[in-house]
Amino acid sequence: MRPIAKRLVGVGATVALIAGIGGVALTSAHAETGGPEGFAAQNGGTTGGADGQTVSASTGTEIHAALCDRASSDTPIVIEVEGTINHGNTSKVSGDSCNTADDKIELKEISNVTLVGVGDGALFDELGIHLRDSSNIIIQNVHVRNVKKSGSPTSNGGDAIGMESNVRNVWVDHATLEASGGESAGYDGLFDLKNNTQYVTLSYSILRNSGRGGLIGSSNSDTTNGFTTFHHNRYENIDSRTPLLRAGTAHSYNNHYVGLTKSGINSRVDAEIQVDHNYFQDSRDVLGTFYTDHLGYWEVNDNIYDNVTWSSDDSDNHPAGPNPTSTTSVDIPYEFELDEANCVPDIVAGTAGANTGLQVSNGSCAPQDSSPEPTTDPTVPPNGDNLSIGAGSDGSTKASGTSFRNVRDGDMDTYWSPTSSTGRISIKWDTDTTVTTINIRETPNTEGTIESWQVVNHDNGDILAVGTGAGPINVPATTLTKINFVITTSNGTPQIAEFETFSE
Structure with missing residues (x-):
């Protein structure tokens, strides 16, 4: 397939290319850049709240209030979420432009909405996201965990994200959806589409630790769903349903499936899926x-089956293996770009999930010659006064014997460490300050510990840069009061001696 021309949507969209992670060429996109690939780009496309007002929310009630305060139910809006959303801070809000409920984030009878996690992240804890009779919705950079259908507390029928009843054009991107067990422990599906839900893309997401990954169609009679794309996702430690399809058309490409204990893609009731x-x-x-003996069908192209076991064909089980071949030819109406299957684990590990910098693959298994130079060059120190001296600092956690203030004292013998291999350290000022470069200096005995990172404008959640390795980092000239350095992966416990900031 030839490359796709990416379309920018949203407010203040920016795109930056970086050298990849683990030899994989990646692209980093700010929230809402690029737009979806796959079926969510069909049927008029999915733009969410593009060109609408941007509001902030740190509770479920504030999310509902943002929906209800719009002029109408289709007035575009971008809701930037930071913090933990749970039952204790999520209440029903009434209004002419919304229809909300206490026990879930309710995107009901609305359209043209983007819900995006920013800053230190958006965690929906034991609280699901429900779409009903809605269209043109983007859900991006969110973490949803432990949504139950039985036990306490319950939410959204046990689905992390559930869509039903005449839903159209939804893009869920860079999400982490997880449970802590299967149906017997009170959980249901992570990503369910029911009752006439169509034109959906799930991309760059992690689905894990659940009995059920998700479904398209709730029963053999629920056959009006489909046109769904799954790409660059990681399904991990799932019993089954990755997904379960009842009728309809789906497309699965460049996903990494690991630890499926019972079954994976289950095509039934005349469903068709292309698996690339x-x-x-x-x-x-x-x-x-x-x-079931009500068969579905599949087209398979260049997949890798690494330590996969297959059961025998019988009256109710019809596995495609041990040597899967196509049983149909699926008509995919859009162009798409394929990574080679052998590099999918590395690509997905470096891009999928919430709070990973919204990185995406550029369709190549190695950095391309046209990629810009890396944003860090430890041989070229920044010029000018270090603005961190005399500023303030804080962070996510600090290990025993370390301090946030150590990163701004000009002393390489003192340092800050998080309590784990990841964490956030920030420099903050009392007044607006313009920053063009930062310099992350590890202690000499831990150089090379930091692997991947993000630089974030704490004031509005914008991701200013992403990359690998410590050292000088150029960012767009940005005026702010607080800047975050977020360590997303490392090969040990980082020790940051200095977080220097400059304006050139």
């Missing part, structure tokens, strides 16, 4: 028709 360049690993029955 995926990597299936340490799993069982990753593709076929299971638990």
Whole structure:
């Protein structure tokens, strides 16, 4: 397939290329840049709250209030969420432009909305996100965990993200959806589409630790769903349903499936799915028709099956393996760009999930010659006065014996460490300050510990830069009162001696 021309949507969209992680060429996109690939780009496209007002929310009630305060139910809006959203801070809000409920984030009977996590992240804890009778919705950079259908507390029928009843054009991107067990522990699906839900893309997301990954169609009679794309996602430690399809058309490409214990893609009731360049690993029955004799169909192209076991064909189980071949030809109406299957694990590990910098693959298994130079060059120190001296500092956590203030004291013998391999350290000022360069200096005995990172404008959640390794980092000239350096991966416990900031 030839490359796709990316379309920028949203307010203040910026795109920056970086050298990749683990030899993989990646692209970093600010919230709402690029737009979706796949079926969410069909049927008129999915732009969410582009060109609408941007509001901030730190509670579920504030999310509902933002929806209800609009002039109408289709007035575009971008809701930037930071903090933990749970039952204790989520209440029903009434208004002419909304229809909300206490026990879930309710995107009901609305359109033209973007819900995006910013800053230190958006965690929906035991609280699901529900879409009903809605269209043109973007959900991006959110973490949803432990949503229950039984036990306490319950929310959204046990679905992390659930869509039902005449839903159209939804893009869920860079999400982390997880449970802590299966149906017997009170959980249901992580990503369910029911009752006439169409034109949906799930991309660059992690689905893990659940009995059920998700479904398209709630029963054999629920056959009006479909046109769904799954790409660059990681399904990990899932019993089944990655997804379960009842009728409709779907497309799965460049996903990494690992630890599927019972079955994987389950195409039933005349469903059709095209399965391209995926990597299936340490799993069982990753593709076929299971638990029914009402067959579905698949087209397979250049997938890798690494330590996959297959059951025997019988009256209720029809696995595609051990040597999967196509049983139909699927008509995919859009152009798409495929990474080679053998590099999918690395690409997905470096891009998928919430709070990973909204990085995406550029379709190449190695950095391309046209990629810009890396944003760090430890051989060229920044010029000018270090603005961190005399400023303030804070962070996410601090290990025993370390201090936030150590990163701004000009002393390489003192340092800050998080309590784990990841964390945030910030420099802050009492007045607006313009920053063009930062310099992250590790202690000499821990140089090379920091792997991947983000630089974030704490004031509005904008991601200013992403990359790998410590050292000088150029950012767009930005006026702010607080700047975050967020360590997203490392090979040990980082020790940052100095977080220097400059304005050139």
